[in-house]
Amino acid sequence: MTDNFHVKKPVYPVLSILCSVLIFSGSLIFAKSIWGIFFLLSVFLLLTISGYGKTCFFMLPFIIIYTGIFSVIFYFSSGRDAAFAVQMAVRFGGVALAVIPGLALEPVLLVRNLTQLKCPRLITLGMLITLSFIPVLAKEINQIRGAMKTFLL
Secondary structure, eight states: OGGGTOOSSOOOHHHHHHHHHHHHHHHHHSTTSTHHHHHHHHHHHHHIIIIIHHHHHHHHHHHHHHHHHHHHHHHHHTTSOHHHHHHHHHHHHHHHHHHHHHHTSOHHHHHHHHHHTTOOHHHHHHHHHHHHHHHHHHHHHHHHHHHHHHHHO
């Protein structure tokens, strides 16, 4: 499942996590001004140019739907305050864009890198198990659905 997100030339794993943190922080900092929208657009273009294009365009419908739904919810819950809804859209868009560098990172590369940086083995093994769990779970769900379809037919 997550093989769709992997890039040909992955970024240094710790740098990838740092990029995610910076994207998230930047979206929070710029959320209250019009620069937040420009920040998100520039981050999206920068990620697209730097090798994450496939992942960015794969995630684009999710980002639009996710941000749109929550923006509409916050628009109506704030008494039809459009400025507040745009601020929340920038924040949610920042979260969605911050996920992209980490999503394209292979868990083995991150664990290998953390081991080289002398990170405790308990933490690296915990991260590997956690990051590897979602693809395994997705495969198991697909197998169960396939078995249920076969059984019902």
